[in-house]
Amino acid sequence: MTISADRLKSLTALERKVLWLASWTIHNANHIRENNDGLKVGGHQASSASLATIMTALYFDVLRPQDRVAVKPHASPVFHAIQYLFGHQTRDKLERFRALGGAQSYPSRTKDTDDVDFSTGSVGLGVAMTLFSSIVQDYVRLKNLGDGKRPTGRMIALVGDAELDEGNIFEALLEGWKHDVRNLWWVIDYNRQSLDGVVNDRLFGRVAEMFELVGWRVVTLKYGKLLETAFAQPDGAHLRDWIDACPNSLYSALVFKGGAGWREALTRDLNQYPGVRRILEQHDDAALHRLMTNLAGNDMQAVIDAFEGVNDDRPTCFIAYTIKGQGLPFAGHKDNHSGLMTLDQMAGFKKGMGIADGHEWDKFAGLTASPTDLQAFLDAAPFNAEGRRRTDAPVVAIPAQLTKPNERKSSTQEGFGKILNAIASEDGELARHIVTTSPDVTVSTNLGAWVNRRGLFGHTEAEDVFRELKVVSAQLWRQTPKGQHVELGIAENNLFIQLAALGLSHQLFGARLLPIGTLYDPFIARGLDALNYACYQDSRFMLVATPSGVTLAPEGGAHQSIHTPLIGIGQPGLVSYEPAYVDELAVLMRHGFDYMQQPDGGSVYLRLSTRSLAQPERTLTQDQQNDIVSGGYWYALPEEGTDVAIVAMGAVTPEAVAAHESVVRDFAGAGLLVLTSPDRLHTDWLAAQRNRGRTTGQVDRSPSPIERLLAPLSRDARIVTVMDGHPLALSWLGSVRGQRVVPLGIEKFGQSGDIPDLYRTYGLDSAAIIDAVARAV
Numbered sequence: 001m002t003i004s005a006d007r008l009k010s011l012t013a014l015e016r017k018v019l020w021l022a023s024w025t026i027h028n029a030n031h032i033r034e035n036n037d038g039l040k041v042g043g044h045q046a047s048s049a050s051l052a053t054i055m056t057a058l059y060f061d062v063l064r065p066q067d068r069v070a071v072k073p074h075a076s077p078v079f080h081a082i083q084y085l086f087g088h089q090t091r092d093k094l095e096r097f098r099a100l101g102g103a104q105s106y107p108s109r110t111k112d113t114d115d116v117d118f119s120t121g122s123v124g125l126g127v128a129m130t131l132f133s134s135i136v137q138d139y140v141r142l143k144n145l146g147d148g149k150r151p152t153g154r155m156i157a158l159v160g161d162a163e164l165d166e167g168n169i170f171e172a173l174l175e176g177w178k179h180d181v182r183n184l185w186w187v188i189d190y191n192r193q194s195l196d197g198v199v200n201d202r203l204f205g206r207v208a209e210m211f212e213l214v215g216w217r218v219v220t221l222k223y224g225k226l227l228e229t230a231f232a233q234p235d236g237a238h239l240r241d242w243i244d245a246c247p248n249s250l251y252s253a254l255v256f257k258g259g260a261g262w263r264e265a266l267t268r269d270l271n272q273y274p275g276v277r278r279i280l281e282q283h284d285d286a287a288l289h290r291l292m293t294n295l296a297g298n299d300m301q302a303v304i305d306a307f308e309g310v311n312d313d314r315p316t317c318f319i320a321y322t323i324k325g326q327g328l329p330f331a332g333h334k335d336n337h338s339g340l341m342t343l344d345q346m347a348g349f350k351k352g353m354g355i356a357d358g359h360e361w362d363k364f365a366g367l368t369a370s371p372t373d374l375q376a377f378l379d380a381a382p383f384n385a386e387g388r389r390r391t392d393a394p395v396v397a398i399p400a401q402l403t404k405p406n407e408r409k410s411s412t413q414e415g416f417g418k419i420l421n422a423i424a425s426e427d428g429e430l431a432r433h434i435v436t437t438s439p440d441v442t443v444s445t446n447l448g449a450w451v452n453r454r455g456l457f458g459h460t461e462a463e464d465v466f467r468e469l470k471v472v473s474a475q476l477w478r479q480t481p482k483g484q485h486v487e488l489g490i491a492e493n494n495l496f497i498q499l500a501a502l503g504l505s506h507q508l509f510g511a512r513l514l515p516i517g518t519l520y521d522p523f524i525a526r527g528l529d530a531l532n533y534a535c536y537q538d539s540r541f542m543l544v545a546t547p548s549g550v551t552l553a554p555e556g557g558a559h560q561s562i563h564t565p566l567i568g569i570g571q572p573g574l575v576s577y578e579p580a581y582v583d584e585l586a587v588l589m590r591h592g593f594d595y596m597q598q599p600d601g602g603s604v605y606l607r608l609s610t611r612s613l614a615q616p617e618r619t620l621t622q623d624q625q626n627d628i629v630s631g632g633y634w635y636a637l638p639e640e641g642t643d644v645a646i647v648a649m650g651a652v653t654p655e656a657v658a659a660h661e662s663v664v665r666d667f668a669g670a671g672l673l674v675l676t677s678p679d680r681l682h683t684d685w686l687a688a689q690r691n692r693g694r695t696t697g698q699v700d701r702s703p704s705p706i707e708r709l710l711a712p713l714s715r716d717a718r719i720v721t722v723m724d725g726h727p728l729a730l731s732w733l734g735s736v737r738g739q740r741v742v743p744l745g746i747e748k749f750g751q752s753g754d755i756p757d758l759y760r761t762y763g764l765d766s767a768a769i770i771d772a773v774a775r776a777v
């Protein structure tokens, strides 16, 4: 035994209190607080209960300030209860759990105020987040990018056992093995129940082997100290064998039935063993129930022993046997996931806790240990030594202009590679803080030149064998701890979670990174939940998606992206841009690096193309640059009061330019508007309307950029919009001033072809635009 009796006593007292507060928080929200709409508020008392021991042990004893934790989403009440005991969470927010302004249903970095390290909610993603954060921690450490003040922490996930059904966890495990991840703990709350019922017995038999296969240590916490003692008695081995062989569903049902149920089953199966009979005689029903449910994950001493037994940086999976609803009336019942204790059950629980009416929120009410001792214990908890643990890092200065290539013809994708290459060769502050990552499309998204200059990141040095053997190759893949590209296998979920972790480095590890992730635009859909997860946490990164649309022509329908512009508009925390020309791209990248670092900024999505376009010969004025950042500019100015305008975005802009040249012959004064971001324009348009609608304070009546841009057109002008993506992304333009829009774009799956054929087939060529103008007027 490594833990002193005093410590154990304080921890078990706090464990009871944590279980109570978590249960009470949910109960209060559902049964006591006035709620406006009569809808069930919910909360997970059973899921919280199964982690109460482990989380108490971690936060009050095992964790250090540098550790970072992803808490299983439905154990949020336990997390908030712990922070309440630490003094980092208010009673008011607990009382308003799941209500506006209250503690969040699932731990949230941005909405909760009590020092959440990683948001969780979509199961599986928080787990992988710890793995990718451990890569970031090493990245920062090996390059000395942080302030050097923090020791290396452990990245810890508290994992529901059913979360392991999520494929993204296994994608992450493989990637973690390749990257030799360290200081990573996954604690599996093995309560053998999911939402719908009891977890498949056979499935979990393989889990430990899977972890070992990828180099993890597996520590199984199966039986608690009471059961271990019983097993050591005569015939105790038979009792152990019986539990070992007990199917999950039977065990869960007996947990729910309690002492009499255990007695009946054990008498039926093990009556021939005198030692087992003696154990049954020595325990009344209550004691027998306590014994048979004494699993290690709910046994404080066993939990502490297991955590203290691991002292190196090898990734470790703790499989902790627990009981869902441990200590509560519905423990073990297969339907308990969303079950709430009744008023009577709660009253019984309260009585058992020795809590008097009106003292439900008291920190120490009902505990036998003295409040002074417990407060002293909390104050001395190592985790709490620094208070809130969120770090910050200074902003990286971005040059006023990025060096842009001057090719007469170029695609935006090529331009991206060249702009980044120029940043790499200039080797300034900006270059040092950029980190790139890509799921096996580094070369085909034009990151190659950057990687050649900055190298691959890895714990160890590895030469490029092709180079050593003097085999000619354009790619030079030298891996060092100084490298600045994290090469991933083909798994877009991993890309987004890696970006999520990199983009929080300033707050997690005190080092500012400017992450850029590249992938093919259509495969955003594969990782969309993870992208949303990254944005939900306010992680900051630049997503470069290329190629896109039907413009990737010969690649065919399977690789064409149609609705990604709508994702760009609809995704909070991510501003999307689709430049047509390389000079626009350079302006947007510069803006992006800055925007990613602003407190009220966000992440940036650049939708690029492989189509090589003749570049306009121009030097952008500051006003033009501002317009490009705001979302659009007049490529050909309309005459005041004109009745016709064409609006184009991205790779199809030359078709619009050609169509415009023809249209002006009939409609002198028709304009051509080039958009770079319907997302920005739409957001600012809505905000301007809201501002004007204000009835109090200073009312800002200034028009939004799109209102200003459309102002020269006549009231009933006709607008034809064209883009390589779903036309809905631009069709809203008609609502700005009530003008009629004919939207052109892609609504169907595409097919292989060359650009002229495809543009003709899908109605994006200049003939289609001219035709649309004719129809519109």
Ligand SMILES: Cc1ncc(C[n+]2csc(CCOP(=O)(O)OP(=O)(O)O)c2C)c(N)n1
Residues within 6 Å of the ligand: 046, 047, 050, 072, 073, 074, 121, 122, 123, 159, 160, 161, 162, 163, 189, 191, 193, 194, 195, 196, 324, 337
């Ligand atoms: C991606 C995703 N799918 C579905 C859900 C709904 N859901 C919430 S909890 C849960 C079951 C969780 O079971 P387990 O991980 O074993 O947790 P515990 O038994 O501790 O409650 C499900 C399906 C979710 N939160 N996220």
Ligand SMILES: [Mg+2]
Residues within 6 Å of the ligand: 160, 161, 162, 189, 190, 191, 192, 193, 194, 324
């Ligand atoms: Mg479970």
